[in-house]
Amino acid sequence: MEITRQDVEKVAKLARLDVSQSETEAFAKQLSQILTHVEKLKQYNTDGVEPTATVLGQVNVFRDDVVRPSLQVDKALANAPEREADGFCVPKIIE
Incomplete structure (x- = not known):
């Protein structure tokens, strides 16, 4: 498909994207190649394929969410350069 x-x-106008002339030509070529590849893949019989x-067969690699003891506030904030009553201060980096 071309x-x-x-x-x-x-599509760029509908998506409100500013696309240059060279980008338009490159995208047209790339999208045509993608659709040609998809058409080629359609020739394979995938009936019965799950x-x-x-591809690795991993199901859920996250650990169970279990409540457990954590650090005490004093120990967690021991190395903080500045502290407030309930946490630490972070220097402002955005004006």
């Missing part, structure tokens, strides 16, 4: 410069310009989210 994506034209006009197609790219139309959809996959990962």
